[in-house]
Amino acid sequence: MSEDKRKNIELKIQELLNELTLAQKLSLSDVGQFGYQLAFIRHMPEGNLAVVTLEESIISIDEEGEVDRKPNIKLRD
Numbered sequence: 377m378s379e380d381k382r383k384n385i386e387l388k389i390q391e392l393l394n395e396l397t398l399a400q401k402l403s404l405s406d407v408g409q410f411g412y413q414l415a416f417i418r419h420m421p422e423g424n425l426a427v428v429t430l431e432e433s434i435i436s437i438d439e440e441g442e443v444d445r446k447p448n449i450k451l452r453d
Contacts (some may be wrong), residue, residue, distance in 0.1 A: 392417055399441030400426050407435065407443065418449075 393401065395417050404414060404426060411430045418425045423439035427449060436447040 389414070395424055396426055397424075397439050397441070400424075400437045400439060403437045403441040403443050404428065407437075415451075 392414060396404065404412075407428055412428045412433075412435065413430070415427045415429045415434075418427055418436075425439075426437040427447075428435050428437060429451075434447060434449055434451065436444045436449060438444070
């Protein structure tokens, strides 16, 4: 991977992380220890919802940092 491409990816990740609350960042850090990674942020009327994946497993983290291990979220193919 080229240096420019790597820096662009890191910048996009940082932009996503900046949209998370402190509680979401802490929960993301907790589940990240098991290999989960932030996939995207869904902007909902009740606040931003962090969607985190590990292979076929999907979890969500609400603005309060609450982890939902069985969210009703469908990913695009």
